[in-house]
Amino acid sequence: MYKLFLCLRYLRRRYLALVAVVAVALCVAMVLIVVSLFDGFLYKVEHAARGLCGDIVVDGYSISGIKLYDEFIVYLKDEVPEVEAATPVIYTYGLLRVGSRTNTVQICGIRLPERLAVTQFQRDMFVQDGWKNTSFDPPLEHLISRTERHMELIESIIQRESSKPDDKRDEHLLHRLYAAENNSARQREMLITVSLLRKTLEMKRRELQAEQAKPAGLRNDEKIRQLTERMEEVTEWLGKNFRPPEKRVILGLGLANMSFRTPDGDTVRLVTPGRRAVLTILPLGRGSSTTITPNTATFTVIDDARTDLYIIDSNTVYVPFETIQELTDMGAEYSADEDKPGVIAIPARCTQIQIKIKPAYASDSKLIKVRQKVNSAIKKFADNNPFFAGAIPADAQTWREKQAKYIGTIEKQRAVVTIMFGVISLVSVLMVFAIFHMIVTQKIRDIGVVRAVGGSAGGVMQIFLGFGTATAMLGSAIGLTGGYFFVRNINEIEDWMSNWFGVRVYDREVYLFDKIPNTVEPMTMLWLAVGALVAGLIGVLLPAIKAGRMQPVEALRYE
Amino acid sequence: MSKRMLDARGLHKSYRMGRVNLHVLRGVSLSVEHGEFVAVIGASGSGKSTLLHILGLLDKSDKGQFILDGNDAAKLSSRRRNRIRCRDVGFIFQFYHLLGELNVLENVMIPAKVNCSTIGWLGRRRRAGTQAIELLDRLGLKDRLKHRPGELSGGERQRVAIARALINKPKILLADEPTGNLDSKTGLRIMELLKTFNDAGQTIVMVTHDRNLAAAATRTIGLRDGRLK
Ligand SMILES: Nc1ncnc2c1ncn2[C@@H]1O[C@H](COP(=O)(O)OP(=O)(O)OP(=O)(O)O)[C@@H](O)[C@H]1O
Ligand SMILES: [Mg+2]
Numbered sequence: 001m002y003k004l005f006l007c008l009r010y011l012r013r014r015y016l017a018l019v020a021v022v023a024v025a026l027c028v029a030m031v032l033i034v035v036s037l038f039d040g041f042l043y044k045v046e047h048a049a050r051g052l053c054g055d056i057v058v059d060g061y062s063i064s065g066i067k068l069y070d071e072f073i074v075y076l077k078d079e080v081p082e083v084e085a086a087t088p089v090i091y092t093y094g095l096l097r098v099g100s101r102t103n104t105v106q107i108c109g110i111r112l113p114e115r116l117a118v119t120q121f122q123r124d125m126f127v128q129d130g131w132k133n134t135s136f137d138p139p140l141e142h143l144i145s146r147t148e149r150h151m152e153l154i155e156s157i158i159q160r161e162s163s164k165p166d167d168k169r170d171e172h173l174l175h176r177l178y179a180a181e182n183n184s185a186r187q188r189e190m191l192i193t194v195s196l197l198r199k200t201l202e203m204k205r206r207e208l209q210a211e212q213a214k215p216a217g218l219r220n221d222e223k224i225r226q227l228t229e230r231m232e233e234v235t236e237w238l239g240k241n242f243r244p245p246e247k248r249v250i251l252g253l254g255l256a257n258m259s260f261r262t263p264d265g266d267t268v269r270l271v272t273p274g275r276r277a278v279l280t281i282l283p284l285g286r287g288s289s290t291t292i293t294p295n296t297a298t299f300t301v302i303d304d305a306r307t308d309l310y311i312i313d314s315n316t317v318y319v320p321f322e323t324i325q326e327l328t329d330m331g332a333e334y335s336a337d338e339d340k341p342g343v344i345a346i347p348a349r350c351t352q353i354q355i356k357i358k359p360a361y362a363s364d365s366k367l368i369k370v371r372q373k374v375n376s377a378i379k380k381f382a383d384n385n386p387f388f389a390g391a392i393p394a395d396a397q398t399w400r401e402k403q404a405k406y407i408g409t410i411e412k413q414r415a416v417v418t419i420m421f422g423v424i425s426l427v428s429v430l431m432v433f434a435i436f437h438m439i440v441t442q443k444i445r446d447i448g449v450v451r452a453v454g455g456s457a458g459g460v461m462q463i464f465l466g467f468g469t470a471t472a473m474l475g476s477a478i479g480l481t482g483g484y485f486f487v488r489n490i491n492e493i494e495d496w497m498s499n500w501f502g503v504r505v506y507d508r509e510v511y512l513f514d515k516i517p518n519t520v521e522p523m524t525m526l527w528l529a530v531g532a533l534v535a536g537l538i539g540v541l542l543p544a545i546k547a548g549r550m551q552p553v554e555a556l557r558y559e
Numbered sequence: 560m561s562k563r564m565l566d567a568r569g570l571h572k573s574y575r576m577g578r579v580n581l582h583v584l585r586g587v588s589l590s591v592e593h594g595e596f597v598a599v600i601g602a603s604g605s606g607k608s609t610l611l612h613i614l615g616l617l618d619k620s621d622k623g624q625f626i627l628d629g630n631d632a633a634k635l636s637s638r639r640r641n642r643i644r645c646r647d648v649g650f651i652f653q654f655y656h657l658l659g660e661l662n663v664l665e666n667v668m669i670p671a672k673v674n675c676s677t678i679g680w681l682g683r684r685r686r687a688g689t690q691a692i693e694l695l696d697r698l699g700l701k702d703r704l705k706h707r708p709g710e711l712s713g714g715e716r717q718r719v720a721i722a723r724a725l726i727n728k729p730k731i732l733l734a735d736e737p738t739g740n741l742d743s744k745t746g747l748r749i750m751e752l753l754k755t756f757n758d759a760g761q762t763i764v765m766v767t768h769d770r771n772l773a774a775a776a777t778r779t780i781g782l783r784d785g786r787l788k
Contacts, residue, residue, distance in 0.1 A: 454645020
């Protein structure tokens with residue numbers, strides 16, 4: 001009876017007990033925050049890397065690329081049953097010009113319906129967000145409605161900003177918002193015109209068909225001529241202002257000057273679908289030429305996409321595979337020998353093959369085994385196909401191996417964070433231990449009294465074990481709650497801090513993601529609660545055992 | 560009751576301080592009958608507290624035999640020792656040793672709580688409470704029940720300690736210089752109190768360095784050179 005009574009009394013009256021609770025809470029919160037952020041980053045990196053290049057990647061050795069890729073993919077699916085899908089990709093570099101802005105970009109040539117089976121490309125898109133059938137040719141009305149929604153968003157931000165008092169209002173932001181609204185409005189008008197002209201074109205075509213279907217005597221040749229002329233005009237205008245699907249580009253969301261984030265975290269686009277974009281590409285595919293003349297082509301911006309990896313999103317654009325193959329001179333080359341017309345001298349090439357493995361084999365350890373199978377398939381295929389053998393692709397790599405190259409920095413960051421985390425948890429355990437030790441030591445005289453009036457050694461220990469448990473539980477409950485809300489709202493907190501102190505803790509240029517990950521794993525919380533309890537118990541156990549072993553007199557005389 | 564309350568024969572106790580062996584008790588023999596009030600008088604450092612701790616089962620002697628109320632101290636299990644300490648012995652410490660987190664009433668109730676299981680306590684709580692208040696009333700602390708030890712004077716603290724020692728109605732009360740830290744007037748008042756308890760049949764062994772206080776006792780023994788004289 002006295003055990004519980006004293007335990008509760010110490011909790012209520014000891015100032016140090018409060019310190020212990022606060023200390024446990026702080027430690028638990030700190031570790032929870034660090035671990036959650038760390039895990040979140042790692043998860044995002046892995047997710048992004050995997051979503052970027054599939055499970056297994058085959059790179060070409062040289063700039064001239066991988067030949068016979070389509071044949072190889074067919075062969076591979078046959079040879080390695082674990083392969084679910086595969087798609088060729090071309091990576092190259094070039095200049096992107098939109099309006100008066102020019103960016104150097106990485107250009108990624110993809111086959112759109114096909115690539116979706118290998119990697120994710122439907123997340124966080126402007127128009128086709130979450131669509132299962134992302135393409136370079138989404139319906140026009142979606143482009144228009146999405147643009148209109150975006151204009152509403154901009155309008156609401158403008159309202160919010162301009163309703164602020166003069167000294168709080170961000171004029172620079174307003175200026176950019178007006179520019180964005182202007183662009184969107186113009187783009188919307190353009191899209192509507194395209195839509196109208198397409199309808200006109202369709203109408204004229206039907207009229208023409210009807211006219212042509214008339215018997216020869218009744219046919220009005222003048223009308224046919226006029227219709228044809230008019231249709232040509234419209235087609236030309238459309239071709240210039242809204243290019244066909246093979247001349248469309250999807251921008252990475254994060255390209256400099258193409259979008260920005262407001263302090264409240266809304267993404268505002270300065271470039272929206274329908275915009276004309278000019279790509280200038282060096283045709284590196286042809287190994288033989290000594291001088292390289294850049295190829296330039298005009299595209300229509302159709303959408304934007306995000307991988308969450310800032311280094312990718314800030315400089316990547318996506319264009320149709322076959323188009324970029326042509327622009328990089330990686331298409332098939334035909335024999336110059338006039339006796340053999342139509343004979344391929346050099347087959348078309350890609351720079352990378354991305355492979356998706358069936359989910360059952362996608363774990364890290366299984367993936368390595370599959371990767372070995374892919375490698376032997378490459379060798380076997382090369383033995384039978386001299387073209388393929390001409391430039392044997394590099395060994396296949398799992399996404400994790402590939403990622404090491406892609407984003408090696410994150411590995412270093414991970415090491416730093418791991419060490420940091422180790423030190424923090426050690427310090428936390430020691431701190432909890434030290435505080436509890438201190439409390440018990442301070443109470444040794446009390447222990448002597450309780451022992452002197454007949455309390456057993458075990459009973460005395462129970463008082464402090466109960467005390468330790470209660471403190472640790474209370475502390476970790478507070479800490480977990482606090483840590484949880486901190487992590488969940490970390491982006492808001494960061495925004496708030498940058499507003500107040502004018503420093504961006506989380507510089508989006510430096511870090512990989514444009515948002516700080518804010519997920520908290522329930523398992524982490526459970527482990528932390530258990531950890532705090534164990535640390536607290538160990539902290540009280542040692543001094544409690546020491547106190548229990550003392551003769552009452554020793555405890556009473558303890559200074 | 561033919562059995563003696565307490566019977567000690569040739570108790571020895573020494574403390575090892577590094578290389579020096581401090582031989583504090585060198586064969587102390589002492590018998591106390593039921594209802595006696597024995598005062599042991601000795602100079603500071605003569606080993607009075609050491610002796611009293613052994614008599615209260617708070618410490619063990621190195622050598623010698625000690626029988627408390629028919630129980631041989633050397634043969635007691637730690638469980639039995641705890642039980643006897645709780646029920647049969649009341650101890651007044653030289654330095655009060657009250658628990659700072661508890662108020663006066665709670666301090667006094669601690670031995671009663673230790674004496675009971677949780678369920679037993681639920682049944683006895685009220686009675687133990689009234690008993691404690693009665694006791695504190697007799698010691699003149701009725702209006703101090705909710706005070707913490709830190710808010711009391713030395714004499715008041717000593718009286719709380721006495722109440723705590725008596726709450727379980729022990730067979731023997733061991734008092735270690737109960738007036739040592741008090742002025743002589745307060746000291747005399749405490750002595751009178753002990754005397755009234757003794758008159759009511761309470762066996763008391765008290766140690767002190769003050770001969771004048773020993774007057775209240777029924778028997779006085781001197782402690783010198785580790786022996787009772
Ligand atoms: N745990 C211990 N370790 C070492 N020496 C001790 C210990 N306890 C007591 N002593 C020594 O034993 C001697 C007797 O101590 P004790 O406390 O019994 O004296 P005392 O007669 O009660 O003195 P006082 O009147 O000052 O209270 C002292 O010299 C003291 O230093
Ligand atoms: Mg003493």
